[in-house]
Amino acid sequence: MGRLVTAVMLTSLMACTPGEKEHRxxxxxxxxxxxCRIISDDRDLAGEAFDQVAxxxxxxxxxxxxxxxxxxxSRLNRAPADSAxxxxxxxxxxxxxxxxLNDRSAGAFDVTAEPLMRLWGFYRREGRLPSPxxxxxxxxxxxxxxxxxxxxxxxxQADATAFDLGGIAKGFAxxxxxxxxxxxxxxxxxxxxxxxxxxxxAPLGKxxxxxxxxxxxxxxxxxxxxxxxxxSVATSGSYERFVEIDGRRYGHIMNPATGRPxxxxxxxxxxxxxxxxxxxxxxxLFVLGPxxxxxxxxxxxxxxxxxxxxxxxxxxxxxVWITPGLKGRFELLPDYIDSYLLEDGC
Ligand code: ADP
Ligand code: MG
Numbered sequence: 001m002g003r004l005v006t007a008v009m010l011t012s013l014m015a016c017t018p019g020e021k022e023h024r025x026x027x028x029x030x031x032x033x034x035x036c037r038i039i040s041d042d043r044d045l046a047g048e049a050f051d052q053v054a055x056x057x058x059x060x061x062x063x064x065x066x067x068x069x070x071x072x073x074s075r076l077n078r079a080p081a082d083s084a085x086x087x088x089x090x091x092x093x094x095x096x097x098x099x100x101l102n103d104r105s106a107g108a109f110d111v112t113a114e115p116l117m118r119l120w121g122f123y124r125r126e127g128r129l130p131s132p133x134x135x136x137x138x139x140x141x142x143x144x145x146x147x148x149x150x151x152x153x154x155x156x157q158a159d160a161t162a163f164d165l166g167g168i169a170k171g172f173a174x175x176x177x178x179x180x181x182x183x184x185x186x187x188x189x190x191x192x193x194x195x196x197x198x199x200x201x202a203p204l205g206k207x208x209x210x211x212x213x214x215x216x217x218x219x220x221x222x223x224x225x226x227x228x229x230x231x232s233v234a235t236s237g238s239y240e241r242f243v244e245i246d247g248r249r250y251g252h253i254m255n256p257a258t259g260r261p262x263x264x265x266x267x268x269x270x271x272x273x274x275x276x277x278x279x280x281x282x283x284x285l286f287v288l289g290p291x292x293x294x295x296x297x298x299x300x301x302x303x304x305x306x307x308x309x310x311x312x313x314x315x316x317x318x319x320v321w322i323t324p325g326l327k328g329r330f331e332l333l334p335d336y337i338d339s340y341l342l343e344d345g346c
Contacts, residue, residue, distance in 0.1 A: 025050040029057040032194030039188035052180045060173040064165045077162040084153040101280045109284035110256040112142040114162035127243025135259035170196040171279020198275045199228040216266035223336040227329040232275035236282040237267035264289020269307040
């Protein structure tokens with residue numbers, strides 16, 4: 001027994017080298033807040049890492065922001081059909097991931113939902129109810145492009161085909177930051193870009209990062225916590241961004257099958273090794289709604305963990321559904337136990 005205690009003490013001592021401290025830098029990027037935390041005894045190297053993280057955020061913004069007319073994505077969106085557009089390697093990488101997720105999610109994740117976003121008024125930030133004919137028109141241009149991975153060229157098949165990487169760009173940036181940190185030799189760090197997080201190793205003196213999940217009904221509050229170690233997490237919810245039309249709120253995640261904002265879930269959280277996949281999947285799960293999301297997780301992503309917040313029917317409480325892999329490391333906070341039913345999907 002004594003030997004066991006000593007062994008346990010030794011391993012926990014080894015987990016943090018003397019002189020190790022947490023270093024932190026905050027950023028304002030892509031219309032949101034970001035932070036990077038690094039556990040290290042090397043302040044200078046951490047400083048270098050923070051600069052590299054800033055450079056990754058800048059690059060992804062310059063490539064993928066639809067808010068800037070000069071970004072690569074905006075230039076691609078203006079490009080005519082039938083001409084090959086040369087993409088930067090990170091754009092090829094991100095579009096390649098997006099296409100795979102589109103295939104595997106039966107089209108729920110679709111980076112060509114731009115015309116729908118435009119139609120519903122998300123770029124003007126002023127909603128308008130489109131007619132069924134307008135919706136059909138926007139849906140016609142979706143998915144009409146061809147990506148040549150090897151040569152890094154994309155050819156649109158309709159002038160109106162346009163891309164919005166908002167469902168994956170933040171996770172993609174976080175993934176690239178994580179790669180940069182690992183390249184510099186860091187194993188305990190956290191990158192957080194507006195709730196898209198890569199949790200590497202653990203903070204000082206802990207076994208895992210404890211990450212809060214926002215309450216979809218009171219978005220400024222954390223309603224649950226999950227312990228993550230060498231995993232990434234992302235949450236999608238319509239509470240994040242919406243337009244109001246005739247007193248009704250419409251969320252910013254489009255269901256490509258209907259051309260209307262998705263509304264089956266209050267929020268969807270995806271947890272897996274790859275931050276870009278977590279981001280894309282959280283959007284896909286949200287689009288698919290409770291039954292479709294569970295089916296996608298079961299059939300195509302058995303290694304991905306998820307938290308689905310499902311609205312209650314007929315005045316019932318909403319349900320928080322978690323995958324079996326989260327059992328023992330997911331906690332609904334005491335103040336919320338009475339507001340939600342907790343169900344684990346065994
Ligand atoms: P957030 O932007 O709040 O982190 P998401 O990761 O779910 O949330 O991304 C939502 C964004 O994804 C939308 O604002 C839009 O840019 C884009 N988008 C909307 N519908 C889809 C869809 N069906 N597939 C892929 N991206 C989408
Ligand atoms: Mg997403």
